[in-house]
Amino acid sequence: MTTVGLLHLGSLLYLSGVVCLAVSVNENNDARVIFKETLRRWGKFIGVTLALALIVHLLSR
Amino acid sequence: MTDGKNQRDLGGFLGIGLVFASWLIPGSGFMVSGHRLRGAAQFAMVMLTFGLGIALHSAVLWPTWSIRSEEFNLINNFTFIIQLGGGVPAIASYVASSSNMAGGALVRLLGGEHSHPYHELGSYFLIVAGALNYFAACSFYDRVVNASRRLVPSTGSGEAEAP
Numbered sequence: 001m002t003t004v005g006l007l008h009l010g011s012l013l014y015l016s017g018v019v020c021l022a023v024s025v026n027e028n029n030d031a032r033v034i035f036k037e038t039l040r041r042w043g044k045f046i047g048v049t050l051a052l053a054l055i056v057h058l059l060s061r
Numbered sequence: 062m063t064d065g066k067n068q069r070d071l072g073g074f075l076g077i078g079l080v081f082a083s084w085l086i087p088g089s090g091f092m093v094s095g096h097r098l099r100g101a102a103q104f105a106m107v108m109l110t111f112g113l114g115i116a117l118h119s120a121v122l123w124p125t126w127s128i129r130s131e132e133f134n135l136i137n138n139f140t141f142i143i144q145l146g147g148g149v150p151a152i153a154s155y156v157a158s159s160s161n162m163a164g165g166a167l168v169r170l171l172g173g174e175h176s177h178p179y180h181e182l183g184s185y186f187l188i189v190a191g192a193l194n195y196f197a198a199c200s201f202y203d204r205v206v207n208a209s210r211r212l213v214p215s216t217g218s219g220e221a222e223a224p
Binding site: 004007008015018019021022025026029058 | 099102105106109112178179182185186189193196197200213
């Protein structure tokens with residue numbers, strides 16, 4: 001895999017993570033709840049993204 | 062973020078001024094009004110994301126506004142507006158990229174490099190940084206400036222069902 005590809009993957013992980021963290025910081029006051037909700041949102045986000053990637057991959061074979 | 066002094070209502074010019082300050086310096090409104098942890102977290106998120114965008118040789122660029130121009134692209138115009146949400150760092154990047162001023166390493170870094178292969182990717186980071194700061198300023202308005210009109214009280218640990 002090229003450096004550009006890895007950089008894009010890293011960007012996906014970072015940008016989705018920071019957006020989930022910002023939403024959780026906005027909605028909650030307790031640090032543990034913020035951590036848990038960030039992980040939950042981030043997991044959902046990455047899961048849906050992976051599912052979409054799989055669908056696109058299968059349809060374009 | 063158990064800095065629970067958040068039911069103080071800051072109305073009038075002071076509140077609006079602090080919202081404006083929140084836009085210029087990310088998280089500053091929260092810090093000034095006593096919510097230091099929340100303000101520091103928002104400052105760190107916006108500045109780190111903006112810094113990564115700049116490290117990828119991107120910059121805030123002036124778009125073409127004339128609809129008759131061949132270079133007109135509505136996406137570029139929206140991108141510019143959202144990127145400006147980053148406040149002072151975004152304005153500094155715009156000034157560095159649009160003026161031909163001779164400067165040191167910082168000015169060259171903030172001005173970006175249009176032909177660099179990572180320029181487009183970096184602009185996504187600048188968009189996210191700007192959007193996060195808009196979001197933080199709106200959150201400050203809801204939690205502090207207009208706290209008495211909040212529909213959901215923010216005094217608990219906030220375990221309400223989230224989307």
